[in-house]
Amino acid sequence: MRGIGPFLRGVWHLAKPYFTRSEERWSALLLLGSILGMRFALVGMTVVLSYWNREFFNALQAKDWDAFIDLLFLYHRTDSGLMPGFCEVAVVYIVIAIYYTYLSQWLQIRWRRWLTGRFLDNWLANRAYYTIAMTQDRTRGATDNPDQRIAEDVRDFVSHTLTLSISFVANIATLVSFLGILWGLSGAITVFGYQVNGYLVWVALAYAVVGTWLTHLVGKPLAALRFRQQQVEADFRYALVRFRENMEAVALYRGEEEEKAGFKSRFAALADNWWGIMQRIKRLTALVTGYDEVASIFPLVVAAPRYFAGQMSLGALTQTAGAFGRVQGTLSWLVSHYSSAEANDPSLTSWTAIVERLLSFHNAIERAHASAGSGIAMGASADGALHLSGVTIALPDGTSLLDGADLTLTPGHSVVVTGASGTGKSTLFRAIAGIWPFGAGRIDVPPNTFFLPQAPYIPLGALRHVIAYPRLAADFSDDDMVMALADAGLPGLVDQLDVDENWANHLSGGEKQRVALARALLAKPDWIFLDEATASLDPVAESDLYRVLRERLPNATLISIAHRPSVAGLHDGELRLERTAAGSGALVAVTR
Numbered sequence: 001m002r003g004i005g006p007f008l009r010g011v012w013h014l015a016k017p018y019f020t021r022s023e024e025r026w027s028a029l030l031l032l033g034s035i036l037g038m039r040f041a042l043v044g045m046t047v048v049l050s051y052w053n054r055e056f057f058n059a060l061q062a063k064d065w066d067a068f069i070d071l072l073f074l075y076h077r078t079d080s081g082l083m084p085g086f087c088e089v090a091v092v093y094i095v096i097a098i099y100y101t102y103l104s105q106w107l108q109i110r111w112r113r114w115l116t117g118r119f120l121d122n123w124l125a126n127r128a129y130y131t132i133a134m135t136q137d138r139t140r141g142a143t144d145n146p147d148q149r150i151a152e153d154v155r156d157f158v159s160h161t162l163t164l165s166i167s168f169v170a171n172i173a174t175l176v177s178f179l180g181i182l183w184g185l186s187g188a189i190t191v192f193g194y195q196v197n198g199y200l201v202w203v204a205l206a207y208a209v210v211g212t213w214l215t216h217l218v219g220k221p222l223a224a225l226r227f228r229q230q231q232v233e234a235d236f237r238y239a240l241v242r243f244r245e246n247m248e249a250v251a252l253y254r255g256e257e258e259e260k261a262g263f264k265s266r267f268a269a270l271a272d273n274w275w276g277i278m279q280r281i282k283r284l285t286a287l288v289t290g291y292d293e294v295a296s297i298f299p300l301v302v303a304a305p306r307y308f309a310g311q312m313s314l315g316a317l318t319q320t321a322g323a324f325g326r327v328q329g330t331l332s333w334l335v336s337h338y339s340s341a342e343a344n345d346p347s348l349t350s351w352t353a354i355v356e357r358l359l360s361f362h363n364a365i366e367r368a369h370a371s372a373g374s375g376i377a378m379g380a381s382a383d384g385a386l387h388l389s390g391v392t393i394a395l396p397d398g399t400s401l402l403d404g405a406d407l408t409l410t411p412g413h414s415v416v417v418t419g420a421s422g423t424g425k426s427t428l429f430r431a432i433a434g435i436w437p438f439g440a441g442r443i444d445v446p447p448n449t450f451f452l453p454q455a456p457y458i459p460l461g462a463l464r465h466v467i468a469y470p471r472l473a474a475d476f477s478d479d480d481m482v483m484a485l486a487d488a489g490l491p492g493l494v495d496q497l498d499v500d501e502n503w504a505n506h507l508s509g510g511e512k513q514r515v516a517l518a519r520a521l522l523a524k525p526d527w528i529f530l531d532e533a534t535a536s537l538d539p540v541a542e543s544d545l546y547r548v549l550r551e552r553l554p555n556a557t558l559i560s561i562a563h564r565p566s567v568a569g570l571h572d573g574e575l576r577l578e579r580t581a582a583g584s585g586a587l588v589a590v591t592r
Helices: 004-020 025-062 065-073 086-134 136-143 146-186 199-219 222-245 247-253 256-308 314-331 333-337 348-370 425-433 463-468 478-487 491-496 509-523 539-552
Strands: 075-078 081-084 188-191 194-197 377-380 386-394 400-409 415-418 439-445 449-452 527-531 557-561 573-579 585-589
Touching: 004 025, 004 086, 004 146, 004 348, 025 065, 025 075, 025 081, 025 086, 025 146, 025 314, 065 075, 065 086, 086 146, 086 348, 146 199, 146 222, 146 314, 146 333, 146 348, 199 256, 199 314, 199 333, 222 247, 222 256, 222 348, 247 256, 256 314, 314 333, 386 425, 400 425, 400 439, 400 585, 415 425, 425 439, 425 449, 425 527, 425 557, 449 509, 463 478, 463 509, 478 491, 478 509, 509 539, 539 557
Parallel strands: 377 439, 415 557, 415 573, 449 527, 527 557
Antiparallel strands: 075 081, 188 194, 386 400, 386 439, 573 585
């Protein structure tokens, strides 16, 4: 965990763009200023109530009925001026408190919306999400569960930052306001022959310093435990989500016991860390509760000698106790906000963990962007052909899959890429697509390309959105979509274009591949790269779909990865990716 200096710099690094460079900065600053102004007004109201409290108890002590009624409902003239009644003060206080909460929530959702958009933009830009996923094992602590970082950590960062920072600023204002009151009420005390002025201020300071030191000593490990808890919670939830997305495969494997063991193992890690939090919070709660209970009576005890000596009235005593409580409370701000039993409640330990996770995620994105220009250089082909020049492709651990490949594929000449499993055929396609960050050399890609992976992505939404992906459904007419579905062998879905359901679970593996082919028919690309994109279909259906592609897209060049000899026969040429005797990878043209 970071020290206080680096931590505050990290908070400022995350908060600064919204308040200084965003398009919403002026309205955000106006909202923030209004919130601070209202919070200061609430502090001012507590000062007024402190003096009201003194006059009210003095009226009780003097049995002054008229003053009692005036102080409750109207106003009362005192030696120091006009004192408003409690009802008036309460109404103003309530109105300010309502709008303080309302404006705070308004600023929170605006800031969260902007910060979420910024993280999403940066995470998706230059395919940083993919690079991070590829390097996750080497930077585990910095990249796990990006969904949680964006959905939950951003939300909690905004909430915690506003709540705790405004609370701290208001705490300073409260301290300044009540310090003078307490100093004036304290009088002097003689200690070992020395006269100490404002002795209650020094007592409050000593009490707060001791409490803060003990709280930090006991609660310091909580920040690391909170950080770990967010990680194990997300890991457990992610395992459940993966199970939900692969229920049929688990059922066919009869893997329920293995899944259950995995769930229990992840939950055990969650529970063990929670147990550590429980133990630490138990000690911290004992300290803070005892500290607060003693603080409720402590000012009366230390001020009682002056009251019994007749040096202050009952009202002055209650005002002294209240002012002492305010001063001691502000000086003990760290004690009050150090931790809480609930991770989502604003506390310094949970805030520290949230900032650490967001900063590490931000840094991972920055590293991914920095590496975007390295590795294999990508360019646009000038002659419409695909060119590989000195291309080397490696795995994240440095294992080489292809060494110094030089290749040119011309338009109109369809090629099938074959080779043993694990030799790197799919990785070669990823490199051509420009998403594989590990390698060297240069690839010049022709325009208007379309990639069909073996496991097509099926987004959420209506079927027309699923078919049009990644384009907008509005880009295509219903007739185009109906024809594409029919050509892809899915005539039974033509009347379900507006049905919105979880199509990823509704469609079979073969149907998903047919949907992907329907997308290609709609997009009408010049080059189509098929990574075993028909592997879930039977050979006859596979041949039919290749025939449809050639008929509907006669000018498209097909580059396929396949293991079936029947697919190879549907192409003009064949390249085999194989290992040489030296262990390096090479693309070898196969003579038919």
